[in-house]
Amino acid sequence: MTSIMNRFEEIQSKILAATRSSGRKPGTVALMAVTKTRILPEIIEAWQAGIRLFGENRVQEAALKIGEWPTERLAEWRLIGNLQRNKARKALDLFSRVDSVDRLELAVDLQRILSERDSKVEVLLEVNTSGEASKHGVSPERTEKLLEGILLHCPRVTIRGLMTVGPLGADAREAAAAFSLLRELRDGLSERLGFELPELSMGMSEDFEMAIEQGSTCVRLGRALFGPRE
Numbered sequence: 001m002t003s004i005m006n007r008f009e010e011i012q013s014k015i016l017a018a019t020r021s022s023g024r025k026p027g028t029v030a031l032m033a034v035t036k037t038r039i040l041p042e043i044i045e046a047w048q049a050g051i052r053l054f055g056e057n058r059v060q061e062a063a064l065k066i067g068e069w070p071t072e073r074l075a076e077w078r079l080i081g082n083l084q085r086n087k088a089r090k091a092l093d094l095f096s097r098v099d100s101v102d103r104l105e106l107a108v109d110l111q112r113i114l115s116e117r118d119s120k121v122e123v124l125l126e127v128n129t130s131g132e133a134s135k136h137g138v139s140p141e142r143t144e145k146l147l148e149g150i151l152l153h154c155p156r157v158t159i160r161g162l163m164t165v166g167p168l169g170a171d172a173r174e175a176a177a178a179f180s181l182l183r184e185l186r187d188g189l190s191e192r193l194g195f196e197l198p199e200l201s202m203g204m205s206e207d208f209e210m211a212i213e214q215g216s217t218c219v220r221l222g223r224a225l226f227g228p229r230e
């Protein structure tokens with residue numbers, strides 16, 4: 001077995017344990033392999049281990065890898081990094097979803113391109129739960145306005161839920177607070193707008209078990225799976 005396969009097995013049992021210990025049903029937490037900086041042979045190894053969901057941060061970098069990806073290997077690619085408006089079209093060519101929508105102008109661009117193509121896309125809204133200025137994402141206070149704007153102006157953009165990046169280098173308490181904030185925000189929005197938001201993408205290598213305890217439905221793992229990044 002390769003090291004990626006070994007790590008994948010370990011991660012799977014940790015995900016299962018965290019799912020069970022928080023009283024949730026097994027199989028309710030998806031694993032996304034985050035492939036930024038990774039080369040194709042590593043990604044293929046992850047695919048061979050059984051992973052089918054991949055996340056990339058940058059359109060340009062993803063284009064190179066997805067362009068070379070053998071089409072018979074069924075896989076789903078999602079964008080999880082900040083999307084510049086001038087790359088929206090390319091992003092829709094490459095990715096099945098954009099999990100990092102954080103402003104209305106971007107959703108309106110997606111809407112316009114999707115109208116031309118008579119197509120639709122599912123997205124997540126990225127929320128900045130830590131308040132760190134370096135982070136992308138809409139603030140928790142402005143999330144409702146963004147959601148309403150998209151519902152009103154972008155019928156081809158279907159919002160499936162919320163996404164966040166936990167605080168960097170934070171202790172366990174701070175990370176848990178960010179994740180529970182995202183969950184409570186989702187619960188409140190769902191209730192007020194009468195709108196299902198089933199997905200919460202939260203938890204990375206350092207904090208995914210805690211994110212599962214706080215209700216994560218998708219953990220995004222880079223280093224835990226592939227090892228340290230250069």
Ligand SMILES: *Cc1c(COP(=O)(O)O)cnc(C)c1O
Nearest residue numbers: 034080204205220221222223224
């Ligand atoms: C890099 C990245 C991850 C994965 O981070 P690791 O710490 O390597 O697990 C997850 N989500 C986003 C948005 C990222 O940029």
